[in-house]
Amino acid sequence: MCPGGMPIKDSENWQAGFLPGVFQGTFVDPQNREIEKLIENIRSPHATTAMQRRQLDLLRSLNADHLRAHARDPRLESRIESFELAFRMQMEASAAFDIGKETANIRALYGDHVHGRQTLIARRLLERGVRFVQLWHGAGQPWDHHDNIEANIRKHSADIDGPIAALMTDLKARGMFEDTLIVWGGEFGRTPSVELGDGGKSKLGRDHNHYGFSVWMAGGGVRGGTVYGATDDFGFRATEKRASVHDLHATMLHLLGFDHERLTYRHAGRDFRLTDVSGAVMSEIVS
Numbered sequence: 079m080c081p082g083g084m085p086i087k088d089s090e091n092w093q094a095g096f097l098p099g100v101f102q103g104t105f106v107d108p109q110n111r112e113i114e115k116l117i118e119n120i121r122s123p124h125a126t127t128a129m130q131r132r133q134l135d136l137l138r139s140l141n142a143d144h145l146r147a148h149a150r151d152p153r154l155e156s157r158i159e160s161f162e163l164a165f166r167m168q169m170e171a172s173a174a175f176d177i178g179k180e181t182a183n184i185r186a187l188y189g190d191h192v193h194g195r196q197t198l199i200a201r202r203l204l205e206r207g208v209r210f211v212q213l214w215h216g217a218g219q220p221w222d223h224h225d226n227i228e229a230n231i232r233k234h235s236a237d238i239d240g241p242i243a244a245l246m247t248d249l250k251a252r253g254m255f256e257d258t259l260i261v262w263g264g265e266f267g268r269t270p271s272v273e274l275g276d277g278g279k280s281k282l283g284r285d286h287n288h289y290g291f292s293v294w295m296a297g298g299g300v301r302g303g304t305v306y307g308a309t310d311d312f313g314f315r316a317t318e319k320r321a322s323v324h325d326l327h328a329t330m331l332h333l334l335g336f337d338h339e340r341l342t343y344r345h346a347g348r349d350f351r352l353t354d355v356s357g358a359v360m361s362e363i364v365s
Contacts, residue, residue: 079199081109081192083217092212096345099156103212104163106175108196113172134165174202187244197241201248204258221264224273225281246296259298259333263326267291270313289315293326299333301365324357332359 084105085091092103110116122130141158148154177185177198188194193215200211215221215234223230242262249255268284268291275281290309296302307319328338331352338357342349351357 079106079108079196079212080214081107081196081216083107085214085217086219096350097343098152100159100163102156103210108199109192111195113175116175117171130165134161137161170206174206175199177202184248187248189240189244191237193237194241194244197245201245201254204254205252219265223268223283224285225275225283227268227283249297255297257298259300259330260296261293261330262295263293264291287314290317295330295333295363299365301363304363306360306363319360321360322356324353325360328353328357329360329363332364 089103089105092105093099094101106117108116125133138158138161141154145151145154145158173179177195180198180202185194185198188198193213196213200213203211215238221230221234242260246255246260249258266286266288269287271284272280273283273285290313307316307321309315310317331338331341338351338353338359342351344350
């Protein structure tokens, strides 16, 4: 879910890479409140539910014949599954995305704004068996603060602090916290020094920095209150217990019940790991 439109790099952010297309994400714009706008084409203006089911059954049969003649093309498999997913969403999404079914206390806990609504919807999706939900702050990259960083961070932090706290409180109350892994992160950190514009004048912002940045996790087997690693005195470069993105992914997979060294998928003639050829579980943060 990304309010207001796509993030930078659009749908590449939730494509499945070398995995089958059935594993890729489905974009939803939570800025809208009405289900017809929230999920485009959620209802057909021309056909009843029964008619659509008959159409899809015929289409699946034809596509299955076509698939057998084309050596199980993964792109065609993905297309077939996308039709079925869209139909299931028509059946289930209206209820899942209707936060009006929540109590007034719960809606107030999350807040009546886009980040509160999308975070509450995320919890409702998890309850219904959706395995992965990704929330973005907004279209483009609102956190990319090359100027006026203090005002921007104050605003964006205020947008999400309440909904995140509400989500964790709500998950704990429902007995879901231990089974739900929450990961908060971005593409990289920021430099500890201000960025200069034309003529050397400070823009009161900070440039990209991949040498040292923070990600936090909660729930799902994470040891609460644990700090892993540290940067130098200037906050520029990781110096203690340096961890790579592969380490992060290995740890996430471990918390989800997978051994990242044994979990592989055969693609282009070899068995691929989701952590490529590296990565180590950060066992100190695992409870």
